[in-house]
Amino acid sequence: MKTIKILSTVLVGMLFIYACGSKEQSSSTAEKQTTEKQEKKVPETIKMGKGVGEFTEVEVSDPLNEEWTKRGEAIYDMKCSACHKLTDQRVVGPGFQGVTNRRKPEWIMNMITNVDVMLAEDPTAQKLLEECMTRMPNQNIKPDDARKILEFFRNNDMTKAGKKDEAIKS
Amino acid sequence: MKTHFLNYAAGLSLIFLMASCGNQGSETSQVLGGSAAEQAYVAPGEYDEFYAFMSGGYSGQITAYGLPSGRLLKEIPVFSKYPENGYGYSEETKAMFNTSYGEVPWDDSHHIELSQTNGEFDGRWLFVNGNNTPRIARVDLKTFETVEILEIPDVAGLHCAPFITENSEYLVSGTRFSVPIPQKDVPIDTYKQNFKGLINYVSVDPEHGHMELAFQIEMPGFNYDLARNGKGKSHGWSFLTTYNSEQEHSLLEVNASQKDKDLMAVINWKKAEQYMKEGKFTERETSYFHNLMNEETTIAESEEKTLTKILDPKNCPDMVYFIPVPKSPHGCDVDPTGEYIVGNGKLSADMSVYSFDKIMKAIEEKKFDGEFDGIPIISYEAALDGIVKKPGLGPLHTEFDGKGNAYTTFFISSEVVKWDVESKEILDRQSTFYSPGHLVIPGGETRKPDGKYLVAMNKITKDRYLPTGPELAHSAQLFDISGDKMKLILDFPTKGEPHYAQAIAADKIQPNSVKFYDIENNKHPHATLGESKTKVVRDGNEVHVYMTAIRSHLAPDNIEGFKVGDKVYFHLTNLEQDWDVPHGFAIQGATNAELLVMPGQTRTLVWEPKKVGVFAFYCTDFCSALHQEMSGYARVSPKGSDVPLKWGLNEKLRENEQAAHDFYENAKQNANIGK
Numbered sequence: 140m141k142t143i144k145i146l147s148t149v150l151v152g153m154l155f156i157y158a159c160g161s162k163e164q165s166s167s168t169a170e171k172q173t174t175e176k177q178e179k180k181v182p183e184t185i186k187m188g189k190g191v192g193e194f195t196e197v198e199v200s201d202p203l204n205e206e207w208t209k210r211g212e213a214i215y216d217m218k219c220s221a222c223h224k225l226t227d228q229r230v231v232g233p234g235f236q237g238v239t240n241r242r243k244p245e246w247i248m249n250m251i252t253n254v255d256v257m258l259a260e261d262p263t264a265q266k267l268l269e270e271c272m273t274r275m276p277n278q279n280i281k282p283d284d285a286r287k288i289l290e291f292f293r294n295n296d297m298t299k300a301g302k303k304d305e306a307i308k309s
Numbered sequence: 310m311k312t313h314f315l316n317y318a319a320g321l322s323l324i325f326l327m328a329s330c331g332n333q334g335s336e337t338s339q340v341l342g343g344s345a346a347e348q349a350y351v352a353p354g355e356y357d358e359f360y361a362f363m364s365g366g367y368s369g370q371i372t373a374y375g376l377p378s379g380r381l382l383k384e385i386p387v388f389s390k391y392p393e394n395g396y397g398y399s400e401e402t403k404a405m406f407n408t409s410y411g412e413v414p415w416d417d418s419h420h421i422e423l424s425q426t427n428g429e430f431d432g433r434w435l436f437v438n439g440n441n442t443p444r445i446a447r448v449d450l451k452t453f454e455t456v457e458i459l460e461i462p463d464v465a466g467l468h469c470a471p472f473i474t475e476n477s478e479y480l481v482s483g484t485r486f487s488v489p490i491p492q493k494d495v496p497i498d499t500y501k502q503n504f505k506g507l508i509n510y511v512s513v514d515p516e517h518g519h520m521e522l523a524f525q526i527e528m529p530g531f532n533y534d535l536a537r538n539g540k541g542k543s544h545g546w547s548f549l550t551t552y553n554s555e556q557e558h559s560l561l562e563v564n565a566s567q568k569d570k571d572l573m574a575v576i577n578w579k580k581a582e583q584y585m586k587e588g589k590f591t592e593r594e595t596s597y598f599h600n601l602m603n604e605e606t607t608i609a610e611s612e613e614k615t616l617t618k619i620l621d622p623k624n625c626p627d628m629v630y631f632i633p634v635p636k637s638p639h640g641c642d643v644d645p646t647g648e649y650i651v652g653n654g655k656l657s658a659d660m661s662v663y664s665f666d667k668i669m670k671a672i673e674e675k676k677f678d679g680e681f682d683g684i685p686i687i688s689y690e691a692a693l694d695g696i697v698k699k700p701g702l703g704p705l706h707t708e709f710d711g712k713g714n715a716y717t718t719f720f721i722s723s724e725v726v727k728w729d730v731e732s733k734e735i736l737d738r739q740s741t742f743y744s745p746g747h748l749v750i751p752g753g754e755t756r757k758p759d760g761k762y763l764v765a766m767n768k769i770t771k772d773r774y775l776p777t778g779p780e781l782a783h784s785a786q787l788f789d790i791s792g793d794k795m796k797l798i799l800d801f802p803t804k805g806e807p808h809y810a811q812a813i814a815a816d817k818i819q820p821n822s823v824k825f826y827d828i829e830n831n832k833h834p835h836a837t838l839g840e841s842k843t844k845v846v847r848d849g850n851e852v853h854v855y856m857t858a859i860r861s862h863l864a865p866d867n868i869e870g871f872k873v874g875d876k877v878y879f880h881l882t883n884l885e886q887d888w889d890v891p892h893g894f895a896i897q898g899a900t901n902a903e904l905l906v907m908p909g910q911t912r913t914l915v916w917e918p919k920k921v922g923v924f925a926f927y928c929t930d931f932c933s934a935l936h937q938e939m940s941g942y943a944r945v946s947p948k949g950s951d952v953p954l955k956w957g958l959n960e961k962l963r964e965n966e967q968a969a970h971d972f973y974e975n976a977k978q979n980a981n982i983g984k
């Protein structure tokens with residue numbers, strides 16, 4: 140008898156959750172989503188082609204910082220080269236050749252350091268995901284190191300494409 | 310019976326539904342408060358309040374559960390090899406299984422002990438004993454990985470282990486079976502002359518957690534079963550139950566249950582420390598292994614130790630005492646104040662509760678009832694605080710809620726009984742299903758228990774779960790103990806046969822949890838830190854493959870030039886730096902296991918190709934949309950063939966060809982020079 144009583148209490152609890160709980164929850168979630176959609180505004184930085192993340196103003200200057208370029212290359216080698224080539228060939232991800240001519244420095248650095256949010260919110264990043272079908276992993280690159288990778292990209296563009304930083308001009 | 314139950318359930322649920330779905334505000338919440346399921350319910354996306362760590366018994370492992378949901382969070386491999394991730398099979402972890410008996414890939418894990426600071430759990434490490442081949446393991450709670458295993462020499466059935474002191478100074482561990490020390494070839498019926506028991510004190514380094522066998526105390530040949538250390542005022546003392554004070558060696562169920570009372574050992578370990586400093590120990594040659602994971606390389610290293618230090622109570626006065634304890638005791642538990650010690654006699658109807666103050670007074674006034682082997686036996690009456698009268702049948706273990714209440718499991722009468730520590734009055738009893746062994750309250754062993762939940766670990770589960778043949782998963786039962794009466798709110802299954810468990814507030818572990826290994830700190834000698842550094846190197850018949858993994862390819866993915874009879878080491882480095890993205894590695898015909906490599910980590914699997922052909926390897930962890938494509942081929946040529954070593958990924962295969970040829974030619978020439 141004792142066993143049965145306890146069993147039934149548990150069962151009743153489950154029935155209750157099934158009957159009311161789940162329904163209520165799903166409707167409130169749906170509601171939340173619609174309000175969110177209505178309120179959601181595209182951030183200014185995305186409209187400016189800078190993506191979204193902690194970088195809103197990045198300064199680039201000449202000549203290139205050689206030390207930064209080297210550190211950038213070392214990180215590229217360890218954390219990026221498995222998916223991105225330095226040419227224009229797409230492997231898992233797009234080739235890096237000309238990236239500073241296509242994308243603003245802020246966008247590049249936000250993509251490197253804030254990839255999950257970028258893939259969720261930035262239309263350009265989303266388009267790349269549709270092409271590559273593999274989410275870019277969060278490789279936990281520190282903000283300082285992202286700047287150094289940018290320097291390495293600028294150097295790569297000078298070597299491979301003969302020009303760099305074109306995206307800033309547009 | 311069945312119909313009755315259904316009607317009852319349906320009727321009740323209707324009432325519940327009406328009450329809870331209607332807009333009745335405060336009344337609704339009252340009904341909800343009465344729902345057992347709701348109390349154990351943790352909504353999807355929400356976290357549990359506690360981690361509960363359960364030993365796996367004969368599985369040799371530990372499982373981590375969330376409380377109150379009963380969700381299985383992780384199985385942590387400790388004493389048994391684990392093909393799920395290659396623990397014990399990978400080159401880095403093989404050394405964890407080294408013992409003085411050679412590789413022992415299995416054990417029986419019993420008692421979980423979390424590290425403590427000032428008598429409270431600090432969330433740093435977790436210790437557990439290996440009962441069969443006596444060992445103690447340490448798990449790092451930042452990574453939930455076993456990082457150290459220490460063998461304990463000259464004991465058998467290390468059941469009475471590893472009980473921790475309130476600042477993690479020592480893990481006290483007694484032998485369950487006494488044996489000849491040192492081991493020798495003697496008739497078993499010379500038990501009384503030749504068999505001894507050791508109580509072992511393993512020290513824990515406060516900074517790194519490293520264990521060391523500090524000293525052993527040589528005791529009469531009893532069976533040392535369970536222990537607890539004092540806390541607060543009784544800090545510095547250990548209490549250990551023993552059975553078989555008859556010193557029998559056959560049909561123990563009868564012969565070791567002759568006397569009305571057995572003996573509980575009471576040890577002043579601070580005094581023992583002092584004797585150690587004074588050099589009152591003897592040294593004995595023996596053999597035991599210490600296996601430690603190097604934090605930087607994450608490779609386990611083994612060291613054989615050959616010396617142990619022993620204290621003999623005869624030469625160390627005031628260090629060890631006995632107290633009579635009711636027939637065949639099992640549990641021995643100290644309350645949060647450190648004043649009360651509960652000795653549970655399995656075959657006694659009553660439970661004896663001792664007072665630490667009275668024990669001290671009895672020692673001071675020399676109220677002894679004789680001695681055993683020179684060890685004074687403290688008078689039972691002088692040490693006793695009181696008796697819990699007829700609480701149930703077969704008392705095993707007691708935990709505390711920090712509000713002055715004790716909870717004891719009764720194996721024979723299948724129940725948990727709540728009683729008042731001071732008054733010894735019984736307050737509540739609840740049935741369990743069935744035959745509970747240990748029980749756990751979060752922090753129930755510490756100075757500050759969190760008396761919200763209680764988990765009873767039951768030995769038998771029939772009638773509770775759908776049948777799965779002759780054996781059922783052991784059942785754990787969760788009680789809400791926040792009110793006056795205990796309330797059963799959840800059944801959940803466990804792995805293996807959990808003996809003890811400990812539970813800790815999630816916020817003591819969660820913030821420190823490591824999410825990935827920083828690849829820039831990977832000091833593994835065979836790490837490949839970047840795809841451009843991948844390579845294949847032949848050294849005689851040994852071939853080392855330096856391979857990387859990232860969503861969604863392995864590099865290199867095509868390798869040629871393996872030969873039958875080669876010993877191939879796949880050193881796989883996971884280049885990911887993201888949480889929860891391990892990559893796997895499996896190759897056809899591997900006779901050991903697969904690997905699961907954590908982000909930023911390097912792991913090595915040995916493969917010995919036995920057949921000619923082309924064999925596939927692949928990632929076993931579904932890691933991305935292109936996981937199925939994460940694969941490659943290994944070409945195996947006949948023994949003695951001159952197919953050159955080639956490797957690559959995409960266009961790289963061709964680029965590497967010349968280099969591979971050169972390397973191979975060089976190697977061949979070097980090999981010839983050597984001949």
Ligand SMILES: [Cu+2]
Nearest residue numbers: 892928932939
């Ligand atoms: Cu994978």
